[in-house]
Amino acid sequence: MNLTKHDHDIAKTQKLHTTSTQSSIFQINDLNLWYGSDQALKRVSMNIPENGVTAIIGPSGCGKSTFLKTLNRMVELVPTVKTSGTITYHDVDIFSSKTNLVELRSAIGMVFQKPNPFPKSIFDNVAFGPRTHGIKNKKKLRPIVEESLKQAALWEEVKDRLHTSALSLSGGQQQRLCIARCLAVSPEVILMDEPTSALDPASTAKVEELINNLKKKYSIIIVTHNMQQAHRISDKTAFFLNGEVVEFEDSVQMFSRPSDQRTDDYINGRFG
Ligand SMILES: Nc1ncnc2c1ncn2[C@@H]1O[C@H](COP(=O)(O)OP(=O)(O)OP(=O)(O)O)[C@@H](O)[C@H]1O
Numbered sequence: 001m002n003l004t005k006h007d008h009d010i011a012k013t014q015k016l017h018t019t020s021t022q023s024s025i026f027q028i029n030d031l032n033l034w035y036g037s038d039q040a041l042k043r044v045s046m047n048i049p050e051n052g053v054t055a056i057i058g059p060s061g062c063g064k065s066t067f068l069k070t071l072n073r074m075v076e077l078v079p080t081v082k083t084s085g086t087i088t089y090h091d092v093d094i095f096s097s098k099t100n101l102v103e104l105r106s107a108i109g110m111v112f113q114k115p116n117p118f119p120k121s122i123f124d125n126v127a128f129g130p131r132t133h134g135i136k137n138k139k140k141l142r143p144i145v146e147e148s149l150k151q152a153a154l155w156e157e158v159k160d161r162l163h164t165s166a167l168s169l170s171g172g173q174q175q176r177l178c179i180a181r182c183l184a185v186s187p188e189v190i191l192m193d194e195p196t197s198a199l200d201p202a203s204t205a206k207v208e209e210l211i212n213n214l215k216k217k218y219s220i221i222i223v224t225h226n227m228q229q230a231h232r233i234s235d236k237t238a239f240f241l242n243g244e245v246v247e248f249e250d251s252v253q254m255f256s257r258p259s260d261q262r263t264d265d266y267i268n269g270r271f272g
Pocket of ligand 1: 035038040057058060061062063064066067078106
């Protein structure tokens with residue numbers, strides 16, 4: 001078989017992306033994804049480490065959100081989506097027909113760009129997930145709600161108004177409420193799609209501090225357009241371009257000595 005230079009480069013990059021001594025929560029191997037006939041992810045192979053923060057960066061339209069939503073199969077809500085390749089989560093193939101999607105999405109929770117609380121009380125927002133899992137008793141729900149709000153660093157601000165509407169909270173508080181809602185079903189992984197892009201600097205700082213605390217207990221994968229943010233909060237960073245992973249590195253290394261010229265150009269604002 002004749003391999004082109006491009007093939008060699010891809011093989012080298014894939015080896016780099018998959019060699020890791022740290023234990024991995026996701027092992028992604030040769031993942032491709034199409035929306036109809038348009039390919040949005042190309043030959044993505046990487047091992048995402050357990051715990052800590054992994055940032056996904058890259059210019060608009062390069063496949064960051066698609067990649068994130070593939071990890072808990074939310075992307076399949078788009079009917080034209082087709083995938084090939086494998087993603088194992090704790091060594092279990094997430095694309096297997098045996099996968100229980102409700103369980104998968106509880107274990108791998110998601111927080112979106114725009115805070116999206118339900119038009120319900122603060123308490124009922126956080127209790128929503130546990131209730132769907134069959135916990136109906138208020139006495140049992142109350143400590144779950146309290147603990148989740150504490151972990152989301154929101155408890156002190158809302159403990160005296162748990163039964164007022166979540167929509168009365170500020171944007172930053174709403175985002176922390178959405179994080180609390182996600183934590184209430186005891187996930188292991190939290191996917192965050194530009195969670196601070198709709199927030200002011202003070203609220204952004206609070207969410208970043210929260211992420212820094214949560215990463216001790218959870219594996220966090222965050223899409224961000226903000227290079228400083230990726231640098232500040234992540235342990236590892238993946239740079240995506242046109243659906244491919246160009247580089248996946250320790251963030252300190254990536255932001256000081258990127259190994260690919262395209263990464264260097266992107267993180268230094270020369271394109272994107
Ligand atoms: N529901 C969809 N149907 C068809 N194509 C889609 C859909 N969602 C995304 N795409 C396409 O897939 C590609 C990757 O999009 P994606 O939203 O994953 O990129 P992104 O890097 O997250 O972009 P941004 O930074 O602008 O949010 C784009 O070409 C986009 O147009």
